[in-house]
Amino acid sequence: MDKQGNLYTFLYASVMVIVVAAILAFVSVSLDDVQKKNVEVAKKIDLLKSVGINSDAKTAEKLYDERIGNNTKVINMNGEEVEGEAFKIDLTKENRKPAEDRKYPLYICTLDNGDEKLIIPLRGVGLWGPIWGYISLNEDKETIFGATFDHKGETPGLGAEISQDFFEEEFKGKTIFDESGSFTSIKVVKGGLAAGNDHAVDAVTGGTITSNGVQDMLWNGLSGYKEYLKN
């Protein structure tokens, strides 16, 4: 057959595309379970990290079952418990709904000394893409016990610093309600203004937009839990 002819060219392209598509589809389907598992494990590692439990891909499953397991809740913005499985809720989808229709997942983690910490998942936007995090609260439902943040692709060395320990440490002991009981969230402020302020932390140098993203994420995410936490 003429290798430069139209028929050969068409046949060649068609066969190639079908073969390549078949290979990729096969790989994608056969690796799907492993990949989903990785995402789940990464989420469990983050959840545990927000209460100060360090785990890795090998230990996360076991620790999660021990500490959190089925001790989860789904609430609405009035603070009432509703149907649903907390771990399966996709916050990105929930955030697109109007606030009153959203489902708010809540995890309760039991520590070694018997203390129970509430873990609230958060999701927002940074400079280049999504950012997310987990905030854990003490039994008083207002003091932050721990926090962990991560991001998809913030600038390394600048916005990406939100996932570093020094930034996460700042949140410990801060409160999200003021003395009169109204919701303040946590502000992420510049220029050392956070010193002595119970409702603010120091922003990341050179990461203004990511820092603002964290602040918005905290405000939007936590305000849905206001009613529940006040009770």
Next chain:
Amino acid sequence: MSNKEPLFSAKNRKLITNPLSVQNPITIQVLGICSALAVTAKLEPAIVMSISVIFVLVFANVIISLMRNTIPARIRIIVQLVIVAALVILVDQILKAFAYEVSKQLSVFVGLIITNCIIMGRLEAFALGNKPWQSALDGVGNGAGYGIILVIVAFFRELFGSGTLTLPGLGTLHVIPQIFYDWGYANNGFMILPPMALITVGIIIWVQRSRNKDLVES
């Protein structure tokens, strides 16, 4: 006949060594600059990116070389693109399944291997006209030539920009002692930003050409 040629004849060795120096894809041919800017703020992503590019380049070269006598000339670029894209998706899927942490760090850059000019450049310039073994060597050489520059740039950017070195499996090493900071040393945040990658590549090109005058264009 080339069939009797030893696997690592002088000519074949040159296929690997030339791209590391006098035929370097980044500093001499100035290809693949885009990703050299994007993934070199830290050492670890640069290393993983280099390995991924070597993998894709070697396999793409070999596959195209095996197919070279059957590919219709009019759609050869499309054929190359399909092969490269398929390999990149494979790498991405495998990283997501078996090296999840690393794939999170590289995120979109794995996908961007498709647009790496070096890969299409080598397929078009070498694999279409050479045997699979030579093409594989050419892939290793050019991938490594790209990787070396990436690692050098990332080393200096991370060292001066963050004061750390991040190696796969070892985590982040703080190589600049605290006492330097106490004396007033500060990390240069500018090193983290893309322009400094360009300037670092420029310095490497300058050093290389001043050491080897043959490379200087008249």
